[in-house]
């Protein structure tokens with residue numbers, strides 16, 4: 001009985017503290033929601049997707065399909081939106097001169113460290129750049145893990161910049177207008193191979 005009285009007295013004495021705690025709680029959850037929306041923005045915002053690739057690591061199946069798609073190819077390779085660098089390192093292991101372009105600084109640093117750790121540091125390069133501003137004309141092979149909203153603009157960029165005979169390996173989404181010369185895998189692991197020939 002006494003306890004009950006004490007508690008109610010307590011509650012009456014410190015309404016402002018409860019209010020503050022409440023505010024802090026709202027602040028924290030609001031902050032968490034904001035953090036979540038920032039993390040999710042690249043996955044949910046269609047407008048954003050046109051310019052910036054989300055980081056979704058390639059699956060084993062996807063890497064395997066790319067390796068098969070590139071069988072018999074050599075020379076230089078560029079991974080557009082190279083993420084953690086796994087495609088670039090896989091290509092370097094198969095004797096491509098392999099480069100990655102990635103906007104996210106931390107992923108670029110991670111990729112460089114991973115390359116050093118795996119003894120491939122002298123076979124690869126990673127550039128922290130906007131892929132839309134990166135000149136593709138020097139590459140024999142290009143790998144792109146695209147998002148649907150981006151593929152039409154990418155196709156235009158390939159048409160303008162790819163050197164004669166360049167092979168473009170598109171993963172997850174095909175190019176909208178061009179016909180692939182080969183297709184591997186199925187569903188989300190599908191890989192489409194295109195050859196870009198410059199008109200003479």
Ligand SMILES: *[C@@H]1O[C@H](CO)[C@@H](O)[C@H](O)[C@H]1NC(C)=O
Pocket residue numbers: 135136137161
């Ligand atoms: C890309 O580089 C090539 C060769 O240096 C050049 O001819 C071409 O104009 C460049 N394209 C763009 C879009 O900068």
